[in-house]
Amino acid sequence: MELTELRTEPFVLNVGPHHPSTHGVFRMKVTLDGEVVVDVEPMFGYLHRGIEKLAEGRTYTQNIPLTDRLDYLASMTDNWAYVLSVEKLAGIPVPERAEYLRVIVGEMMRISSHLLATGFLINELGAFFTPLMYMYREREKILDLFDMLCGQRLTYNYMRVGGVSHDAPPEFWPAVKRFIQEMPSYIDEYEQLISGNEIVLARTKGVGVLSRDLAINSSASGPFLRASGVDWDLRRDDTYSIYNRFKFDIPVGAAGDVYDRYMCRVQEMRQSCRIVAQALEGIPKGEVRTPAPHLIRPPVGEVYGHIEAPRGELGFYLVSDNSIAPYRFHVRPSTLINLTTLRDLTIGWKLADLIVIFGSVDVVLGEIDR
Amino acid sequence: MTVALWGKGVADEISKRIPGSVASSDDNNVVVSGDMLFAVAEFLKTSEFAMDYLANLTSVDYLDYFEIVYHLVSLKRNHRITLKTRVYDREKPAVASVVPLWRGADLQEREVYDLMGIAFEGHPNLKRIFLWNGYPGHPLRRDYL
């Protein structure tokens, strides 16, 4: 009796724009052979709102709320990258107290963003909503602090060219201090739940490995790059604001798999707590905003200002022609560029692994599509 | 701290290796001519400049010409330079693609093609990325209404 050979045919599946685990409106055309991924073609543009074109018709200050809506899970750092670029272009100095406030809110934003990134990654592994509920508990505390500070929970519009928009109320400081003291114990709680869990280890160790050379060549940035063993962090290597005054470590992974990206983010949360604690001790009194003209007219020129946002290197390329609106406003999207190698990471893995690998890249469609 | 290399110095080095490629240079930028772009980019990547990381690729429409801007960084040596090239053709602008050198240019070049209309020769998959098939025109041009 002969065994008949099984003939399989590749099957194209549309992981469509409306899908519970694609972190927004993202579409992939996946060619499958059984369960194994043979080809992935990502398709973008379902949230393309034309921010770059709209920004050419608004003044520099009016563009700040527009930048909030780029990476809407880390609005403070979006604002910061933009106002940093305008300050470089126009030569406007920033007072000390404003720099400290920027660092405090920026690092708290990093904690909030990494909580979500980790929560949704574990969500995709199948632990439906449980770790996310725990992380939402902390995130709600951070959002309450931001609510106290600037009145908004998600899109803050807090930074201005020349500082921040207003000073923190007196009840903000003890609340932040208490939060920063408690946060490391909560991170311990998450690590206890997740990091040693055998299902998490089995499904994330060795999955979706990005080699060091490919990571550098494909312009990856942020924890996605550092998990592959590249020790590059803009806060230390191309330092901006007052980061050179704080002592903190940069977690760097070894293997470049999903587990390393997850661990990088968790360790970065701990380091952010350290930075905020140091900033709280050192913050001076003073004004929080340099008086800048209402309609800023930077001199003719261009600038590329970039910061280490939670998802990677967020940069703004601004060209000015001495008018009240930018001539060219370009956003360097960290998550779009991180997705360049999605195909290399996922070929050969199964469909369920594809979702997990995509979740570990930690995308926000607002920044990809702008 | 990433050191911004002095544009004129880099331009001199490039002119020595690939004569006739540099169109102009100033403190931060080096402007090269369109057809020598790939050779210059390869030189910057493989020489002792070691520009292994393409930080940003974008384009600007100055109505007489299109300017394509590359921000290059060296992670090993921790310095950076801005490379530019100009395209004077408005009907069918085209320039060489740097995807064979830096994979990170892939999606950014597609974005430039989609929104500005500049074609990149040698790109593995040049098609519209944000707007849909059949969209009239290229929105980010200054004369698009």
Next chain:
Amino acid sequence: MEIENRPDVYSGRELDRAEGAEIERMRGAITQPLPEPSDWIDEEEIKKNILLTTVEKMVHWGRHYSTWPVNFGLACCAFEMISLAASRFDLSRFGMELLRASPRQADLMIVAGTVTWKMAPTVRRIYDQMADPKWVLAMGVCAISGGTFRESYSVVPGVNCIIPVDVYVPGCPPRPEALMYGLMKLHDKVTSEDVTHSLKIPLITTGKRAKI
């Protein structure tokens, strides 16, 4: 109750003995058949124990206490919607914590975020796939009117260009409490409309998508 006196209920012999005793008791007690219910059920008792209402009220009660939303978060507003479903602003107390992934199982579509022209056919298709009765809530200014992106070349100026909207919740993004207020208004709308209302709406699409 003393532990010593408690019978050992796990022993097989005790179980047999208890069962046998029960059977003997029933055999001894039942001498004649039980009377019919209509002989002994008291009319007054029934009136106190049965609720009479209209079909309409029952249908409304069912509909507005379990309006399952379809998971349709597009942009920033999606995260306020997820915060609403999380444990602080609990949406589960209204029976709505199940954000269904499949539109076939959903009643409510919360359009949260900017709708672009590239996404518009998908929005229309998901709306069509939902079964009647269905409601739509436009969350955030981008879904109501295009919001801050209204002049853009690729944004739909309000999702009511594509699908009919019942409730509008303004905000950028609206706080979870604001969205909850909008949902309460939607519940009011559900309970106030005629039960056969959805059958009377002229079918906007009958499977032919060329209309829009």
